[in-house]
Amino acid sequence: MKKEIGNVEIIIEKWKGIKGSLIMALHELQHLYGYVPQKGAQQISTAFKIPLSQIFEVITFYNLFKLKEPGKHTIAVCLGTACYLKGAPDILNELKVLLKVEEGGTTKDGQFNLDVVRCLGCCGLAPVMTIDGEIYGKVKKNEIKDILAKYKKKEQK
Amino acid sequence: MINIKIDGTDYQVEEGLTIAEACAGLGINIPTLCHLKDVSQDAYCGICVVEMKNARILPRACITKVAPGMEIQTKTQLVQETRRMNLELILANHPLDCMTCDKDGECALQDLAYQFGIKRSIFLNDENVFAKEVKTPWDTNPFIKKEPAKCIMCKRCVDACANQARVEAICVANRGVKTEIATPFGQPLEETTCLFCAECVQACPTGALIERTRIGKGKFKDLTPTDTICAYCGVGCNLKLFKDKNNQLVMARAINSKVNRGRACVKGRYGYEYVNSPDRLTTPLIRREGKLRKATWAEALAYTAERLKEIKDKYGPDSIGVLGSSRCTNEDNYVIQKFARVGIGTNNIDNCARLCHSSTVAGLNLALGAGAATNSLEDIFDSDVMFIIGSNTTETHPVIGKFIKENQKNGAKIIVCDPRYVDIAKAADLYLPHTPGTDVALLNGIMRQILEHKLEQGDFIAAHTEGFEELKKLLADYDLEKVSQITGVEPELIKRAALLYGGAKSAMIFYTMGITQHTTGVDNVLSIANLALITGNLGKRGAGIMALRGQANVQGSCDMGALPNVYPGYQKVDDPAVKEKFEKAWGARLSAKAGLTVTEFSTQAKEGKLKAVYSMGENPLMTEADVKHVREGFEKLEFFATQDIFLSETAEIADVVFPAAAAYEKDGTFTNTERRVQLLRPAKDKPQGTKYDWEIVCELAKVFGYSMNYSGPAEIMDEIAKVTPSMGGISFKRLAGDGLQWPCPTTDHPGTVILHEGGSFKRPNGKGKFHAVVYKPANELTDKEYPFILTSGRILFHYHSGNETRRVKAIDKFVPRNYVEINPEDATRLGIGDKDMVKVSTRRGSIEVEARISDRPKRGLVFISFHFREANVNLLTNPALDPISKIPEYKVAACGLEKIWN
């Protein structure tokens, strides 16, 4: 943790006093942690003399920023037109049920994020989902459990 | 003026108004909902739309300015339908909850729904008809509750927090349908920067935000409002207090008056509750067989009069001391000082102002000829630089703190000199953390820099002052290096402060106890006067010296002559002409000898010279320095009587206690920190068995053999006006509304906003006087055994000896116990963690108190508040006195720290 705080200080040094630099600083903070942690935002708030409430408004206004530590693996389900028509909503639903998580959320054990995206450019494979960038095409509802299991196993090793 | 047409009729209206304001002035109704004047201008709701010729959309009347030739329709079908549709949308998620909502009857949304006849929004889903309990960050604080379902996202609360409170604790989070009023990162409200001033609650047009303390205490129609003055600090906020059907106060609203501009702090908003307390005294008490027992008024009055007479006959009138009070009205104080001087025949009359601003009264009098704040609160907005020294403004004078921050937002700069990194220091543009007790050195250093940079106002000095050469000579001794060494402030900061203050067009100084409560209190005040004089920052707008008064009527109690050396209006008792005037006015022989100060009462009692004390609501056994010795003194008295609303620490040892009415039950006047005399009105009936303070004194006087007859406070004020030249034009009739600022010598005088206007000072020769003040170290210095400096003071949530705020449930729940603030480095060195119990000792005693590790005190300094009887810091404070003002050195004591347990 000590080291990380040091890094936040580097970000602050870099952007402090530069007009309109809050978003850049927050962006780098997110890059550092994968999300915007409250503690880091508080440090920026103190250094920039910008109330934490204003920073929070900014963070929640832009979809770009995440407030929670992301899961280890990111699942993205395509809801583009082609995938949608080929049953992507069912796939998404199944994932929600299996992982007990809403879209945009992270599982309790911190293993998976569940995101939704628009057209991944491989409509021929619809319905499509990716996990950590790896593409799974023509996904069937009953395959999902096994796909997820692969990642859970990886963990245990 | 410009011409516009509204609903087919031609009107002339002022330029710059919005359509809504113009219409309001003409009596044309335009509904508004999200708009709140001076606070919130987001124009979100669309309730106020009107039709305008040649406009493609329906403009919003709340933000659209009138323009020449404008033609507006406010009542067309299109307007009505649009407003209605907008309202349907606003109500789309609003529960149909009015029956059990505490806001019922004062809710703007409810009124509009009624007006438009919307029983149920066409968009409302069945599942939202009743609000469900949801968790919010507002759930765990005792002050404010939030019901998100009732929120219409008007943003008024967020704007109130930003623009009125100047805190920005809350915000609008997320976008689209998920938008909500939130705290940062969803932290509980109490973990944010929120100060619980409830400006947000007052701004909320619906039941979404509400004072938790008010829930279930009655609907709006069952509450009776009264306009009166906050009884806590010297800002003198105008409040509307509401009582329920059981004569209990249940709610407070800030009035948009000249003084507080619709704002208040947590004490004004919630602190009234003590008046409802079951601990209130309702019957006189007499000590019999060592115990205080109930007595009748006749018994208690007769016994007190008899004992006082006995003592006066045996030892002479100067063996009796009398205490007025800064928590009582002008009328109460006038009557009690008159009783002391005429009835008993002594000038031994003082009040708790001795312990806070006696240095100001003495110091500013010497330098300027008047011991009061020179300027007004409205003036703050005209100052370019605000120089704050020894004032924790946002906690002790919260509403002034808000004004200062608002003026900073308008472009003005803030300089703060304080050993503690208090909230206002955090907001400062320049912060100078000087060592406690080194104020004179610091101010001399700043003045030296002003001279070096030729920023002094030579013309002003030549025309309006005297004594400059002596000061100049003295300042030669205060070069940067030396001053930096004494004060512990970097030379560069001292220089920058000098440049900023000295370079300002108009700069205002604010100070409080950090300046006055020293053995060099008067010296400190003189130095401040020097600084203002040298730069010509007196007698003009946006400048001056604001000695911020601590208690609601500390200005007034002094004005009324509840002081041992002056009659009302600071007319000296040892001036034969003055004495003669008062002998004539009061029809009695008066003593020419100045009396004892309250800080001398206990020592004189101990030495057997003072035999009896009669006190009006004072609590010296809690609030004087080194209280253990004060107690010993009071215990040696042959007789001690007091009038109070509670059995205070002092009342506990009295021989007689009279039950009094509280400030919120009184008619009368308070004088706030800007010399504004303001009317108090009883917001509830006083409890049965109690009497008003002035009434008790008059009844006692009568039995004592000196008859004082008044029909009420108004008549007392008429007498005050007669004998006090500076208040000669003041009467209750004239005080309705904004009150009057003294000097107000005649009945047609409008009152005085700025003292010493144009450099004509109140001293006999009309000049301001410089004093060459040499720096003297604090009375007590640190050593091996007591290596820390202890400084004492107030915190936002509690007040003085705590007898009121400790009886306000929400407040006492929020801050239930005392604590000592310790710098993190010191704490680590001593192995003390947050919330550990530590023993704090000085040469006078020790207390056990919880540690709070905090970046506020600088290294080597600790802070403890004086509100808690269980851990009273005044067992530790240094009773050494300023030689002139006789104020104790509350701000510096050498102390030791020791961890007891985790």
Ligand code: SF4
């Ligand atoms: S109580 Fe005052 S400080 Fe707290 S959120 Fe409301 S307006 Fe802001």
Ligand code: SF4
């Ligand atoms: S809480 Fe009240 S003031 Fe704030 S947005 Fe909601 S309705 Fe408006």
Ligand code: SF4
């Ligand atoms: S600022 Fe002072 S006068 Fe105003 S509400 Fe608070 S305590 Fe009362």
Ligand code: FES
């Ligand atoms: S729509 Fe899913 S990949 Fe194109």
Ligand code: FES
């Ligand atoms: S009152 Fe004008 S838009 Fe809300």
